Amino acid sequence: MTVRIRADLEQLPGYVPGRSIPGAVKLASNEVPHGPLPSVAEAVATATVEINRYPDNFGSALITELSSFLDVPAPQLAIGCGSVSLCQQLVQATCTRDDEVLFGWRSFEAYPVLSHVVGARQVRVPLDEHLGLDLRAMAAAITPATRLVFLCNPNNPTGTAVRRAELEEFLDRVPEDTLVVLDEAYREFVTDPDVPDGIRLAEERFAKGRHNIAVLRTFSKAYGLAGLRVGYCYATGTIAEALRKVYVPFSVNAPAQAAAIASLRSHDLLMARCADLVAERERVRTALVEAGYAVPDTQANFVWLPLGDRTEAFNAHCLTHKIVVRAFAADGARVTIGTPEENDAFLTAARSFLS
Numbered sequence: 001m002t003v004r005i006r007a008d009l010e011q012l013p014g015y016v017p018g019r020s021i022p023g024a025v026k027l028a029s030n031e032v033p034h035g036p037l038p039s040v041a042e043a044v045a046t047a048t049v050e051i052n053r054y055p056d057n058f059g060s061a062l063i064t065e066l067s068s069f070l071d072v073p074a075p076q077l078a079i080g081c082g083s084v085s086l087c088q089q090l091v092q093a094t095c096t097r098d099d100e101v102l103f104g105w106r107s108f109e110a111y112p113v114l115s116h117v118v119g120a121r122q123v124r125v126p127l128d129e130h131l132g133l134d135l136r137a138m139a140a141a142i143t144p145a146t147r148l149v150f151l152c153n154p155n156n157p158t159g160t161a162v163r164r165a166e167l168e169e170f171l172d173r174v175p176e177d178t179l180v181v182l183d184e185a186y187r188e189f190v191t192d193p194d195v196p197d198g199i200r201l202a203e204e205r206f207a208k209g210r211h212n213i214a215v216l217r218t219f220s221k222a223y224g225l226a227g228l229r230v231g232y233c234y235a236t237g238t239i240a241e242a243l244r245k246v247y248v249p250f251s252v253n254a255p256a257q258a259a260a261i262a263s264l265r266s267h268d269l270l271m272a273r274c275a276d277l278v279a280e281r282e283r284v285r286t287a288l289v290e291a292g293y294a295v296p297d298t299q300a301n302f303v304w305l306p307l308g309d310r311t312e313a314f315n316a317h318c319l320t321h322k323i324v325v326r327a328f329a330a331d332g333a334r335v336t337i338g339t340p341e342e343n344d345a346f347l348t349a350a351r352s353f354l355s
């Protein structure tokens with residue numbers, strides 16, 4: 001006799017994290033290249049003094065800080081162990097096996113896995129010809145069973161972003177009983193003024209009595225705290241409360257909460273780092289286009305190379321140059337923007353692949 005694991009988990013591919021290879025340049029996980037600011041490292045060190053104690057279960061100090069930082073009411077905020085945990089909590093809070101989760105594809109690779117685990121049916125809507133989310137096709141794919149829509153903006157892994165007008169048109173078409181999750185993991189890297197700030201957009205819609213939107217942000221990307229695991233959600237009080245119900249108790253640890261608070265207080269310094277990365281992003285994209293790659297316009301801290309069948313060969317070529325990118329077989333490669341030196345090393349590899 002052996003322990004019985006749910007038979008349907010057989011179909012579930014394991015989550016593949018970006019690879020770390022000793023001595024190689026890692027451009028595979030959309031992390032920022034900088035270590036913590038001194039003020040953040042100090043907050044973490046101070047918090048470790050009390051790690052014999054459980055953390056504040058719902059992070060009230062962090063919620064208070066976020067509430068004033070974002071200028072939104074605290075009861076409409078919830079924290080999670082990374083925003084990927086909040087994605088899972090939102091699916092758990094809205095879906096059972098009779099329901100559908102809808103998302104564009106390709107998009108964030110956690111969406112299929114999290115949907116599968118609750119047994120919900122997944123509906124994937126292909127990206128448009130510019131590799132952006134096809135919001136009209138997504139709206140048309142909504143059925144009475146659709147409980148949740150993941151809308152990743154900018155989209156991981158293509159970097160493309162949807163603009164205000166098309167997003168508003170989409171939101172107007174979504175039924176009130178379907179929750180739209182606006183996943184803004186890369187919001188801080190957005191420079192296109194037509195790409196709306198999801199928090200302000202949601203706030204406007206709440207004021208008009210439209211309640212079916214939840215916005216996710218994370219401290220893992222622009223804020224550089226990927227190793228600590230903390231993200232947050234802004235939604236209605238009802239959704240925030242549901243998120244707290246399905247929260248794994250104490251899953252956001254105390255050093256993470258302290259680091260997030262310290263990061264919000266050093267927001268300007270961290271955003272200056274983002275501006276440098278954005279400048280590098282534009283330099284890298286331009287160089288790739290000049291070299292002959294078809295790279296879609298990106299609003300995130302990565303570029304997407306839609307290489308199709310050549311993806312595996314490109315990945316192998318980059319590895320021989322000690323560059324680790326994120327390859328999605330037969331589709332394309334996502335490459336994170338690193339330091340100028342790392343980006344130069346990547347560009348050298350990318351140019352020699354084509355020659």
Ligand SMILES: *Cc1c(COP(=O)(O)O)cnc(C)c1O
Binds near residue numbers: 220231
């Ligand atoms: C990285 C990422 C997240 C999750 O980040 P956490 O580290 O779990 O906060 C969520 N959504 C998208 C689209 C991402 O790329």
